[in-house]
Amino acid sequence: MLAWTIYLTFLGVAAQALVPRDQARAARVVALLSALAGLGIALAAVLRAPDGQFQTVINVPWIDALGIHYFLGADGISLVLVLLTGIAAVAGILFSWNVEHRPREFFALYLALVAGVYGVFLSFDLFLFFVFYELAIIPKYFLIAIWGSTRREYGAMKLALYSFLGSGMVLVGLLAALVLSGEKTTNLFLLAKHPFPQSFQMWAFPLTFLGFAILAGLWPFHTWAPTGHVAAPTAASMLLAGVVMKLGAYGCLRVAMTVFPHGLDPWGFAVLGLGSWREVFALLAVIGIVYGAMVALVQSDFKFVIGYSSVSHMGLVLLGLVTLQATGMSGAVLQMYSHGIIAGLLFAVVGRMVYERAHTRDLSQLEGMGLGRVLPFAAITFAIASVASMGLPGFSGFVAELHVLLGAGQAFPGLAIAAGVGIVIGVAFILRALQKAFFGEPGPAAETAHPAGGLAACGPISRPERLGAVLLITASLVVGLYPRCLLDLIASALATPLFAELLKGGLR
């Protein structure tokens, strides 16, 4: 049944061709229906799977010459991320209810991106995985370049090239693995079982991991993320930060780490105190956490604040992954979910609720507008999102960050402290943004430049926006209050043989 998330979303893409030109409303409704269908299926699948054991959805031969199968399946990790994709897709459409410029193409590309993401999370054949992974690149480019704002063509091209370069690195690693294994198969489980020579894993692992991590925003390859997020239209930045960055992290976990588990082993010598790729990537991740937070602290563009906060939060995911132990890794997966929801919410407030009414994202200008009084709903939503983003108890971020930090504390005590500092800075930048954007003193000069009447004329927060905000807040709250609903799925998925080799490495 899960495969229908992909098919129905593609059906939504095809249906956009049937919508008459200039019927923006019809296009929106069609898109929303197909996204809702995907979310419904994902939710049903999560509810019906009490444990996260692997389940095959479909497995049929596809290309005989290379032993490629059309192999879709799901374990607990996939389910969590499919659910995230469903929620983010619906919310994104609700927040792009006002798209009037070429709406059919917008929603067609949007749904194509979503379908590709579903496909990645459900593929257990590496060729198929790669097909879906690259399928997501092109819609991103057009979404940003056509409907974007600040320096959109630059941001879109940068994003496309970074993604393509990353997937090229992955492709080299995969091709080499396929050839070396000597078997005609691209099945993930079979390749993960294959004992590749240690020396090969030592270069194939970092290559593949880095290729995926580029898309996950690993410092210093993160620079596409802030520019891309800022340039993208609201729905696209929600998807980019919410889901597409997860593709990278998911690829790191699902492909790079399982196929080349011994690439994480110690080198046997140390350079600058680093003794393995694992430590290298942990260090980069922590640098990303702290650096992202500190850069976010000094941004004057509201959206850049959120863009850099994504880099910081994705650093936590990557740090959790390389802890190589169950707590840290399940925290990482949960953080993927949590960040997907919260970043979506933050971008929605900034890009849709604020920017499209105030027509500026400059924090010092926003400060003088007194948005807290003009747009109380936006202010409240952002306040809740801020609280969630800081990782306060009750929201999903708290559970996730706690797990990651606990895991990191065991694996890399020093780095865990640095990551904790990064999280504290995170509190600072989000509070600063909240204060400046919504609760600044309205200055007389700003009053004349942007009269409050002009803001009000743009209309109050519309119903789709409210619905979307409520959806996202609920998604974060439910998991925050009852984390076991997802953690159990993740934990039992991590206990499967696929990850056995990895977790063994963590105990050493």
Place this chain on the structure above:
Amino acid sequence: MNYWRLLDLAAPEAILVVAVLAVLLTDLTALRGMDLRLRLRIGALVAGAGCLAALGWLLLMPGASNPLDAMLVVDPLTRLVKAGILVLALFAVLLTLDSDFTNHVGEYYAVLLLATVGMMLLASSSDLLMIFLSLELASLSLYVLTAFNKSSVAATEAALKYFLFGGVAAAFTLFGLSLLYGIAGSTSLADVARVAGERAILVVTSDSGVTTRSIDPLLIAAIVMTVVGFGFKVAVVPFHLWAPDTYQGAPIPAAAFIASGSKLASFFVFAKVMLIGFAGAEGSGAWLAMRPGWVAVMAILAAASMLWGNLAAMAQRRVRRLLAYSAIAHSGYMLLAVMTHGPEAMASLLYYAFTYGLTALGAFAVVSVVQGPSSDECLADFAGLSRRAPVISLCMLVFLLSLAGIPPLAGFFGKFYLFSAALRGGALLSQNLWLVILAIGMSTVSLYYYLQVLKQIFIVEPTPSPSSQPVPVATQTLLVVLAAAVVVLGGAPGLLLHPLLNALTQAGW
């Protein structure tokens, strides 16, 4: 062998020659003085019927085959390659339907078909003499096709460049082949390989048990000459200089055919000559461990083509020149398969060359629509095309993304299969790994310039020109068919691979 049997074996070529005569005859007699469009249609009908009949004969008639006689090898593999060439030729014929660059309709189709005959003979010969003759038949026809638009200075210049470079290249080829003949005393590729292996390659085993091969300088000269000749045909750096001018100056159907059919046939025979004829003189193209031999030469050519083709394409402001440089880059990728032994490499080469041909034809067809009567398109002419002509814009999206290697299109699977075959060929990855890494890295560069074109089509607002672009129905249908083929072959590559691999097994690769 009696003549009847020969005619039976060469029936597809014979059918095409009959079609050549028929198209000349109808155009010069019955259609004299008629409307140009009508003549084009009837000419295309006759030529297309000839292609279809030959294609039908190839695919339907049960296997007359004589794999032993090198002069005209008819086995499942060559039949398949010839079928591929015919399909590409058919599309090139149909592409001419709406053009107006010439009054000499009959001659035009006749020359186009003669070029096809040359390519088909090229595909089915394993004999040095036959290879040279059919190569010349194909090349001379293509020179004429390039020059067909006599009112265009650019076309004349392009044809002259093509002809002069081609003439020199042909001389190199002939010289190389005659050196081979001098070494081996036979014109059959298999004999050449056997005798050259005995006489010109010295295998020395030193006391420590290390085996080294030393190649006779004469054979090295033959290798270099032959590579120069074929390198020109497939347009690899540094023998590529004709390509941008020809692609830009030639009439579009001719340019499209040079980029597709000619590529397929040349690559097939190139691989055959190198892999069979120079067996034993491979050397090695491994990074920092090159040993003299033809593979080492090819590795350098491949790397140079990928680098220069992709980098130069970024600077182009005309789509046809851009396509030309991208074609050079694609030739570089394909050389990887030529360097690799085995049925898988051959299958990947043919799959790649054929699907590349379809894509190139499609891209050129879109250019022909946009360019209209003026023969000088530039990137800006594509601005806002998606608003003016959505269907062909979508087709162009498919073609360019396939060229860039985005799944699920044919270009992606072609690259994937080609690179994996190239890696499989080398002992434990080492040989070709650096080339594969370079190729994948350069694909990233290529995405940049393909996106530049797509940006014009889909993102830039249209200039205040006519709000809708007239698209001839025939061309639009052709484009949809081509785009569908690219998608289907990408999604289900087995359709093409399965027969290919079967044929390769039967042909004994």
